[in-house]
Amino acid sequence: MEIILAIIIGVLYAAGIYMILRRSLVKLIIGIILLGNGANLLIFLLGRITEGAPPIIPENSKVFLEAYADPLPQALILTAIVISFGLQSFAIILVKRAHKVVKTDDLDEMNATDEDS
Amino acid sequence: MTQQLILYPLLLQLFLAILLMFFWRKISAQRIISMIGSLIHLAVSIGVFAYIWNHGTQTVQAGDWEAPFGITFIADTFAATMVLLTSIAGLAVSIFSSGSVISDRLRFGYFPIFHFLLLGLTGAFLTGDIFNLYVWFEIIIISSFVLITIGGEKAQLEGAVKYFTLNFLASMIFLTAIAVLYGLTGSLNMADLAGKVAAVENRALVEIDAILFLIAFGIKSALFPLYFWLPASYHTPPSAVSAIFGGLLTKVGVYALIRVFTLIFVGDVLLDQILLVLAIFTLFSGALGALVQNNIRKVFSYLIICHIGYMIIGLGMFTEVAIAGAIFYLIHDILVKTNLFMMSGLIYRITGSNSMRALGGFYANYPKLSLLLFIPLFSLVGIPPLSGFWPKISLITAAFESESYWSLAAIIFASFITLVVISKLWAEVFWKDVQEIPARPKFRYFHKIRNIKRIQIVVPIVFLSLVSLYVGFGAEHIQILSARISSELMDSQQYIDAVLNSQKTQ
Amino acid sequence: MRTLILKTASNYLLPVLLVFSIFILLRGHYLPGGGFVGGLIAAIAFVLHAFANGLDNTKGLLRFHPGFLMPVGLGLAFFSGLTPVLFFDDPFMTGLWFPEPFPVIGSVGSALFFDIGVYLVVIGVTLTIIFTISESA
Numbered sequence: 145m146e147i148i149l150a151i152i153i154g155v156l157y158a159a160g161i162y163m164i165l166r167r168s169l170v171k172l173i174i175g176i177i178l179l180g181n182g183a184n185l186l187i188f189l190l191g192r193i194t195e196g197a198p199p200i201i202p203e204n205s206k207v208f209l210e211a212y213a214d215p216l217p218q219a220l221i222l223t224a225i226v227i228s229f230g231l232q233s234f235a236i237i238l239v240k241r242a243h244k245v246v247k248t249d250d251l252d253e254m255n256a257t258d259e260d261s
Numbered sequence: 262m263t264q265q266l267i268l269y270p271l272l273l274q275l276f277l278a279i280l281l282m283f284f285w286r287k288i289s290a291q292r293i294i295s296m297i298g299s300l301i302h303l304a305v306s307i308g309v310f311a312y313i314w315n316h317g318t319q320t321v322q323a324g325d326w327e328a329p330f331g332i333t334f335i336a337d338t339f340a341a342t343m344v345l346l347t348s349i350a351g352l353a354v355s356i357f358s359s360g361s362v363i364s365d366r367l368r369f370g371y372f373p374i375f376h377f378l379l380l381g382l383t384g385a386f387l388t389g390d391i392f393n394l395y396v397w398f399e400i401i402i403i404s405s406f407v408l409i410t411i412g413g414e415k416a417q418l419e420g421a422v423k424y425f426t427l428n429f430l431a432s433m434i435f436l437t438a439i440a441v442l443y444g445l446t447g448s449l450n451m452a453d454l455a456g457k458v459a460a461v462e463n464r465a466l467v468e469i470d471a472i473l474f475l476i477a478f479g480i481k482s483a484l485f486p487l488y489f490w491l492p493a494s495y496h497t498p499p500s501a502v503s504a505i506f507g508g509l510l511t512k513v514g515v516y517a518l519i520r521v522f523t524l525i526f527v528g529d530v531l532l533d534q535i536l537l538v539l540a541i542f543t544l545f546s547g548a549l550g551a552l553v554q555n556n557i558r559k560v561f562s563y564l565i566i567c568h569i570g571y572m573i574i575g576l577g578m579f580t581e582v583a584i585a586g587a588i589f590y591l592i593h594d595i596l597v598k599t600n601l602f603m604m605s606g607l608i609y610r611i612t613g614s615n616s617m618r619a620l621g622g623f624y625a626n627y628p629k630l631s632l633l634l635f636i637p638l639f640s641l642v643g644i645p646p647l648s649g650f651w652p653k654i655s656l657i658t659a660a661f662e663s664e665s666y667w668s669l670a671a672i673i674f675a676s677f678i679t680l681v682v683i684s685k686l687w688a689e690v691f692w693k694d695v696q697e698i699p700a701r702p703k704f705r706y707f708h709k710i711r712n713i714k715r716i717q718i719v720v721p722i723v724f725l726s727l728v729s730l731y732v733g734f735g736a737e738h739i740q741i742l743s744a745r746i747s748s749e750l751m752d753s754q755q756y757i758d759a760v761l762n763s764q765k766t767q
Numbered sequence: 768m769r770t771l772i773l774k775t776a777s778n779y780l781l782p783v784l785l786v787f788s789i790f791i792l793l794r795g796h797y798l799p800g801g802g803f804v805g806g807l808i809a810a811i812a813f814v815l816h817a818f819a820n821g822l823d824n825t826k827g828l829l830r831f832h833p834g835f836l837m838p839v840g841l842g843l844a845f846f847s848g849l850t851p852v853l854f855f856d857d858p859f860m861t862g863l864w865f866p867e868p869f870p871v872i873g874s875v876g877s878a879l880f881f882d883i884g885v886y887l888v889v890i891g892v893t894l895t896i897i898f899t900i901s902e903s904a
Contacts, residue, residue, distance in 0.1 A: 160433075164426060172422075176429055183436045190444030201797060217443070220392055224436060226803060227399045231429060233896045234406055238425060240900070241410070242418040254419040265852055268859050272849065279845055282838035324860040334859075 149189045156182030169239045169249040176235055180228035184221045191217025266312055267319050267336035269305050270344050271383050273298070278376040291372040292359035298376070299352040306341075306348040313341040318749075318759040320389065328761050329453040333389035335760055339588070339746045343386040343516055346592060349728060350508045350599045351379045353721035357603050358501035360717025361610060363705065366412045366499060374411075378404035378505065385513050389760055391442065391525075392449045394517065395435055398481070402428045405510060408502045409494060420494035427490035431480035438473035442525075445470065452760035454525050455753055471526040475535070478521070482514025484573060485542035488566045492550065495565070496558035496615075500606025503558060507565050508599030512591060515572050519587070522576060523750040537577035541671040544570035548678035557605045557615045557690070560682060561598070564641065567675055568594055574672065575656055578663050585747035586655030589739055593640070593648040593732055600637040600725040607634075607718055608690065611707040614698050617686065622695030630719075631691050636726040638687065640733060642680045648733035651740065770819075777819035784812035792886050793872060793879075802882035806889025813890075814897055822901055833898065836891030844884025847877045 156178050163175025191214045199215035201208060243249050246256075277298040284290045313319060318337040322328060336344070355375070362371060381400035388394050405428075410421045443449060445466060446457040461467050480487040491511070495503050526532060547567025554560045568590070575587025609615050611627070624631045636647070643649030653676060660669040707715065732739050749755060788809035795801030813833075817825040851857035864876035872879075 164430065169422065172426060179430075179433050183433050183440065186437060187440040187443070190440045192444075216449070220439075220443075222803070223392070223396060227396070227403075227432075230403055230892070231399075231432075233900075234403065235425060235429075237896070237900060238406070238410060238418070238421060241413055242422055245413065245415050245418050251422070254422060256416045256419050264856070265858060268852070272845075272852075272859070275845055279838050279841045282841070285834070285838075321858050323858055324862065325858045 145193055145195075146189065149185060149193075153182050153185050153189065156185065167251045169243065169251065172251075173232065173235050173239060176228075177232055180224070180232070184224050184228075187217050187220050187224065191220075264319075265321050267309055267341075267387060268321055268334060270302060270309060270348065271334075271380065271387060273302050273305055274376055274380040274383050277302070278373050278380055281373040281376060282370070285370060285373070286368070288364050288367045291367070295355045295372045295376065296352075296359065299348065299355040302379075303348045303352050306345045309336065310341045310345045313338055318755065320759050329448055329450045332393050333450055333452070333760050334387050335389035335452075335756070336387055337746075337749055337756060337759070338742070339516075339519075339750065340386045342588075342592065342742065342746065343512075344383055346595045347379060347382045347386065347509060349725070350505065350595055353599060353603065353725050354501055354505045354508075356717050356724075357504065357606070357721040358499075360714045361606050362499045362501050369407075369411050371408070371411060374404045374407045375505070378408065382509055382513060386516060389451050390449055391439055391451055391454065391521075394451075395432070395439060398435065398513070398517075399432060401510065401513065402432065405506060409498045409506075411502075412499070414497070417497040420497035423490050424494035427480055427487070431477045434473055434480070435477035438470055438477055441466065441470045441473065450760065451520070451524055452757040455527075455757055458525050459527075467526070468529070468531070471522075471529060471532055472535075474521050474526070475518070475532070478514045478518045479539070480514075482511045482518060482569055482573075483543075483566045484569065485539045485546055488543070488547075488569075491566060492554075492559055492562040495562040496556055500558070500602050500609060504599045504602035504606070507561065507602045508595050511565055511569055512595055515569060515591060518573065519576055519584070519750065523584070524753050524756065527753065533577050533579050535577075536573055537665065537668060540570045540573035540577050541667055542570075543567065543573065544671040544675040548675045548682070551682045552678060555617050557608065557617060557620075557686065558602065560617075560686060561601050561605060564601075564679065564682065565598055567679065568598075568641075570675060571652070571656060571672065574668050575659065578659050578665060578668065580659055580663055581744075581747050581751050582655055582662065583659035584750055585740070585743040586652045586659055588743040588746045589652035589655060590649075592739060592743070593652055593729065596725055596729045596732065597637050597640050597648065600722060600729065601641065603718075603722050603725070604634050604637060607707075607722060610705075610710075610718060612698055613701050613704050613706065617689040619696055619698050620690045621693035624691040625695065633719075633722060633726060634691075636730060637722075638683050640729050642683050643676060646733050646736070648729045648736070650733070651736040652743075655740075655743075774819040777816050781812050781816050784815070785809055788812065788886075792882060795882055796873065796878070802885030803889055805882075806886040807893060809886070809890050810893035810897070813894055817897075817901070822898065826898075829894075833891050833894035836887045837895070840884040840887025840889075840891060842884070843887065844881045847880035847884060850877055 160175045160179030160182055163171045163178060166172070194211065194213040197210060197212045199213045199218065246254060248254070277294065281291050281294055284294065313336050318335065321334045323332045323334060358371065358375065378401060381397050381404060385394055385397035385401065388397060406421065406425055409424055410417060439449070442454065445461050445463070446454055448454055448457055458467060476487070483491045495506055522532065544567055547563050547570060551560050551563035551567060554563060571590045572587040575583040575590065605615055608620065608623070612620055614620060640647040640649050643653050653672065656672055657669060660666070660672060788805045791800040791808060792802055792805030795805070813825055813829070816828065848860040851861040851863055852859050855863065862876050862878050864874055868874045
């Protein structure tokens with residue numbers, strides 16, 4: 145299980161960074177999404193995987209009775225998901241606005257900021 | 262109530278942001294709330310600072326969860342100083358933005374988001390939990406994304422795309438680094454991590470993780486090979502936004518670097534060497550970049566990069582004197598850089614241009630304003646006894662002591678180039694003959710706007726100039742302060758005890 | 768995409784999904800669920816309605832701009848966190864609970880109000896984003 149996840153994480157990171165390095169703005173968004181998912185999976189993996197034991201207390205109990213998964217990585221991932229949700233939606237709006245104003249999605253043509261003014 | 266004193270700046274800022282959101286469409290109400298709120302915030306921050314100064318490091322465990330498990334908020338002298346500086350810069354920029362930012366832009370929620378940005382900054386300084394630091398960083402960058410795009414001009418959007426991409430990448434690397442750190446130690450509390458990281462056997466992985474943190478914070482603080490987003494974006498938004506970005510955003514990165522590399526990853530010689538080399542290159546490349554630019558705000562953007570190098574060089578030398586110098590420089594830099602960008606906004610309001618070629622005759626036409634602008638410009642250079650001089654002395658002394666002559670050369674070279682750049686700027690903008698700038702019919706020139714707006718533009722510049730004059734002439738006090746911060750940072754046991762043993766002492 | 772089936776179904780699905788979202792919100796104490804997920808489900812209910820009936824109809828149904836939910840939710844969450852500081856001198860966000868559980872809902876504490884705040888913020892943010900994107904298209 146760990147080895148599969150590790151490979152998936154590697155692929156997600158590689159694909160994400162590759163996509164961010166492309167010139168197209170749409171691919172930038174895809175890269176952002178892939179990279180975010182890769183990071184979340186990494187937290188999940190590094191929190192150690194415990195099979196079949198969620199960090200949730202049974203309804204009629206006050207404390208954990210058996211071995212349970214570490215709840216912290218899941219809280220971290222949830223936070224990270226919320227944050228990347230916000231970032232991704234911002235990115236989509238930004239790219240749309242940029243495309244509308246600049247009329248290109250090619251990063252190489254976005255050089256108004258380097259002009260001498 | 263005093264137990265939770267350190268949370269008050271944070272809570273007040275959050276309250277302000279929420280309150281301002283209720284007045285989404287009422288801009289004049291927002292202006293007043295923001296200004297009064299920032300004033301109260303300054304008072305609270307001074308209170309917190311005084312309390313920390315007298316009573317030492319304070320902690321609050323959010324939700325009453327015990328230290329290594331819950332989220333800790335901690336204010337040592339360093340954090341309290343940074344919060345105080347944030348509220349000083351925040352007050353100045355709050356007044357400045359109600360004078361200088363046009364209401365078309367204010368309508369898109371400028372003030373609420375501005376206060377969310379300050380909330381993020383305050384939180385990042387006060388937190389004692391590394392994942393919580395990540396969350397505050399995200400609050401900072403999301404607010405800064407909105408602020409940088411408000412208005413939606415072409416250059417702004419292009420700058421924002423670049424700013425967004427690199428800052429997002431930095432966040433992801435930061436998150437990755439936290440994940441690895443959690444995997445290695447099973448803790449997120451910075452004080453707890455300090456002990457646990459030292460005990461990890463897999464040193465190679467610790468080293469890699471430290472490098473990941475270095476890259477993440479390096480992008481945020483615009484270190485040498487990672488700074489390209491900064492000059493591409495900082496000159497595009499309104500100058501009030503640039504002021505708060507230039508003054509505080511990169512400094513959060515520096516704060517995080519100093520915090521992480523004095524507390525968690527300590528005593529790593531290789532890492533200190535890397536930091537030194539990066540800092541030297543940052544000094545050189547920032548200085549040379551500033552030399553060739555023609556837009557005033559681009560010049561200042563490159564000078565931000567250049568002067569980040571001073572703080573990192575102090576961290577890289579890792580002696581008590583060097584870190585004290587770096588802290589002093591940090592204090593000086595926040596005040597001066599905020600002021601400089603506001604000054605560029607003032608010049609822009611008066612003439613309608615920020616290009617050095619087009620400007621001229623400022624001294625002949627506005628002698629009093631020129632005298633005022635002299636203070637931040639030459640504080641930056643470090644003409645004694647203005648504020649930039651003293652930290653450089655500390656840094657140079659430290660470089661001599663640790664026999665790091667390359668750093669010494671870089672410090673002196675960068676100071677020299679800064680002097681050249683600022684003299685050139687002074688000659689071009691203030692002393693050169695008056696230039697004919699084509700008038701812009703719709704532009705709200707300084708002489709056309711109402712008196713109250715003019716006051717709102719000039720007063721914050723005066724305010725920050727006075728504070729930086731105090732830093733220069735009262736350098737003794739700041740020296741004592743930075744020495745105390747530095748000794749606290751070098752002796753991290755005190756910080757660790759404050760977090761982990763706070764339950765027992767109460 | 769104005770199909771009759773989706774349009775008819777969405778009118779019934781909207782209240783069902785809203786009730787379901789509140790169920791998920793209240794469930795979040797001991798079981799999977801909570802403010803964020805609940806808020807997303809409620810937002811999806813409105814998005815589905817907008818798909819079937821057009822954006823303007825959904826806006827008419829809402830009567831106020833969803834962005835208004837953001838400060839309300841934030842304020843609620845903020846004060847639920849602040850209550851222990853103001854009245855009990857406990858650290859920020861300490862959980863306070865009514866001693867006796869309420870019927871149907873279960874134990875009620877400051878965490879519930881925090882979650883309701885999150886729920887409102889999530890609805891507000893999601894709907895604002897989606898409305899903005901679909902308006903500028």
